[in-house]
Structures are given as structure tokens and as C-alpha cells.
Amino acid sequence: MSEEELPEKISKLKEEKNAVILAHNYQIEPIQLTADYLGDSLGLARKSTELDADLVVFAGVDFMAETAAMLNPDKKILIPDTEAQCPMAAMLPAETVRKAKEEHSSAAVVLYVNTLAEARAEADVTCTSANSVQVVNALDEETILFGPDRNLAWHVEQNTDKEIIPIPEDGYCYVHRMFSPADIELLREENPDAEVLVHPEASPEVQKIADHICSTSQMLRRARESDAKKFIITTEVGLVSRLRRELPDKEFLPALDEGICEQMKEHTMEKIYQSLRDEKYVVEVSTEIAEEARKATERMLEISK
Incomplete structure (x- = not known):
């Protein structure tokens, strides 16, 4: 089947099966254009609970599809490629969280949603890059175990009076670790009128030279306003593809052309078509883990209303 035929074939299958496609901002442009809803982790988690659909195809990485599965036990959640696994999420197994809780029994556990369900089942509340500061500051506890992203933990630390203990000690996103102050300063020199928008998964050194620290959804909002x-x-x-498409009167320069998440890019239009056609691959989270992890996720959604 040709690439040109796929959007129409996908559209027909969606109608037949009462299905929707959720896609993260980091997906390739054809998938962004085919998605019913495009957004960041928090936006897509919220959207998944509002849908009157039987099937949800999640074009994102494993932990995102797990979130949708936990929040929607009555829907079938599919991920087009099971290799779309977030390396950072894998850095924080549930056992590491349990051990940290034993060592810091009075601390609250706040886990970034970029964490697998079995670890999130150990959390008091989850957060996203968009609401991490809000979530931490809403808690009564003065000590916070925060994982798995060390740089996001640093960002929260700058915006709270609470003690932040990162778990693991050096969890990170390999894409956001690629950015260097030197690259950004060079771009800024060449483009002195440009605003620098930096994701809080970038290093503290990069965050310090930002005009604005933003999640992907906040970058969209900032660019519009x-x-x-x-x-x-x-x-x-x-995200640059989406920004250029939606705001054609503005110019968007990637801080690094090589800043690509290989796992996000595992999904293709062909795989989305096959996922819909064959209803594969179903994302399943055990009832016990889902129940505990759902509480932490729902508490996040309540705090960040």
C-alpha cells in the first residue's frame, strides 16, 4: 500500500471501529496530521478519559500508553510498535522507589509520568513537566522523593522551598542531554531577536540561559502569545514541525537538528494502519498495579485542574 493511500485507509478503519488516534508532539508529521488529538503527556492523559471510543491507538512511548490503559479500563488501548520504550522510564524500577521510601519514610513520592506503571504504583502522586512545580508545592510534606529525571528535579528545586531528593541519582532523557549551552549561545548570537524556549529535562546549564522554561504544551502557548x-x-x-505548521508567520529554529527521540520515531503510518486493522498491540497493566498507579495519576489530574 502506498503512503498516499494510508490516511484514507486509516480514516475508514477509525470509523468502522469507533477508534481515535492520540499522538505525542514528538511524532513524525504525517502521524501528527492523522491524529485526532495531538499533545503532551498531560493533555493526552486528560483527553483519553473524555473520549467516547472503543479503541485508542496511542502514538507515543510505553509509559504514555500505560497511562491511557490505567485511566480507561473500559477501552482497548493499542500501541503501534512495542519497541517505543522510553529509556528514562526504564531507569526507575519499582524496587528503587521502594528502597528510597524505606530510607525516607516521611517523604512524599512524586514521580514524573515518564515512568513505568509498576513504579508509579509506589507513588503518592505523578506529575508532568508542565505541572511538576504545581504538584510538589500542593503537597504537605517537606521532603519529596522525585524521579526519574534529575534535571526536572533540579527545575522543581529552583521553584520550591521543599527538599527534593532525586531517584535515581542521575536519571535523564538522552535527547535533552544532547543540548549544550555553547550550541544555544551560538544560535542566539546569530539570531539575537529570538526567544530561547527550553524544556526542563535539559541540563541546569541550559535551563539557566533560557528565556522561558517550558513543557511542550507551554512552548506552544508561549509561541502563540x-x-x-x-x-x-x-x-x-x-515539536518544531507542529510549531511551523500552526504558526507559519513565525520562525522556529531547533536547538539541535539531531535532537531526535528514536523511540518516538518507531511509529509509522503503516504501523498505525496495521495496529487499527489487527487491533495490536494491546497495552495491558495488571489490575493491582493499575489501581495503585491510577490513584497517583488521578491525584495529579485533580491538583492540576
Whole structure:
């Protein structure tokens, strides 16, 4: 089947099966254009609970599809490629969280949603890059175990009076670790009128030279609302495609052309078609883990309303 035929074939299958496609901002442009809803982790988690659908195809990485499965036990959640696994999420197994809780029994556990379900089942509440500061500051506890992203933990630390203990000690996103102050300063020199938008998964050194620290959804909002006409985007390049498409009168420069998440890019239009056609691969989370992890996720959604 040709690439040109796939959007129509996918559309027909969606109608036949009462299905929707959710896609993260880091997906390739054809998938972004085919998705019913495009967004960040928090936006897609919320959207999944509002859908009157039987099937949800999740074009994102494993932990995102797990979130949708936990929040929607009555829906069949599919991920087009099981190799779309977030390396950072794998850095925090549930056992590491349990051990940290034993060592810091009075601390609250706040886990980034970029964490697998079995670890999130050990959390008091989850958060996203968009609401991490809000979630931490809403808690009564003065000590917070925060994982798995060390750089996001640093960002929270700058915006709270609470003690933040990162778990693991050095969890990270390999894409956001690629960005360097030197690359951004060079771009800024060449484009002095550009605003620098930096994702909080980037290193503290990069965050310090940002004009604004933003999640992907916050970058979209800032770009829409700002008077600036040019932006240096310091996150995965997939977001640049969306920004250029939705705001054609503004200019968007990726901080690094090589800032690509290989796992996000496992999904293709062909795989989405096959996923819908064959109803594969079903995302399943055990009832016990789902129940505990759901509580932490629902508490996040309540705090961040």
C-alpha cells in the first residue's frame, strides 16, 4: 500500500471501529496530521478519559500508553510498535522507589509520568513537566522523593522551598542531554531577536540561559502569545514541525537538528494502519498495579485542574 493511500485507509478503519488516534508532539508529521488529538503527556492523559471510543491507538512511548490503559479500563488501548520504550522510564524500577521510601519514610513520592506503571504504583502522586512545580508545592510534606529525571528535579528545586531528593541519582532523557549551552549561545548570537524556549529535562546549564522554561504544551502557548517572531526550540525536533505548521508567520529554529527521540520515531503510518486493522498491540497493566498507579495519576489530574 502506498503512503498516499494510508490516511484514507486509516480514516475508514477509525470509523468502522469507533477508534481515535492520540499522538505525542514528538511524532513524525504525517502521524501528527492523522491524529485526532495531538499533545503532551498531560493533555493526552486528560483527553483519553473524555473520549467516547472503543479503541485508542496511542502514538507515543510505553509509559504514555500505560497511562491511557490505567485511566480507561473500559477501552482497548493499542500501541503501534512495542519497541517505543522510553529509556528514562526504564531507569526507575519499582524496587528503587521502594528502597528510597524505606530510607525516607516521611517523604512524599512524586514521580514524573515518564515512568513505568509498576513504579508509579509506589507513588503518592505523578506529575508532568508542565505541572511538576504545581504538584510538589500542593503537597504537605517537606521532603519529596522525585524521579526519574534529575534535571526536572533540579527545575522543581529552583521553584520550591521543599527538599527534593532525586531517584535515581542521575536519571535523564538522552535527547535533552544532547543540548549544550555553547550550541544555544551560538544560535542566539546569530539570531539575537529570538526567544530561547527550553524544556526542563535539559541540563541546569541550559535551563539557566533560557528565556522561558517550558513543557511542550507551554512552548506552544508561549509561541502563540509572544510578540517575538523567532524562537530557538530546545526539545525534540517533532515539536518544531507542529510549531511551523500552526504558526507559519513565525520562525522556529531547533536547538539541535539531531535532537531526535528514536523511540518516538518507531511509529509509522503503516504501523498505525496495521495496529487499527489487527487491533495490536494491546497495552495491558495488571489490575493491582493499575489501581495503585491510577490513584497517583488521578491525584495529579485533580491538583492540576
